[in-house]
């Protein structure tokens with residue numbers, strides 16, 4: 001069984017070794033993992049690395065972004 005959503009090229013380094021390009025999150029054991037945002041770059045250094053949370057943000061449709069920006073926390 002494999003849970004890999006997309007296979008990165010074999011010669012690309014583990015994205016967990018890099019910080020998230022969107023939020024600066026640094027991976028360590030037990031933390032949310034990092035993934036390449038795209039495999040279209042010629043070299044891994046040119047590809048964006050994002051944590052799974054930011055990857056989800058990037059995949060979110062624009063309409064959802066607008067709803068998020070309009071959200072206000074309730075004060076106690």
Ligand SMILES: [Zn+2]
Nearest residue numbers: 020023051054
């Ligand atoms: Zn992130």
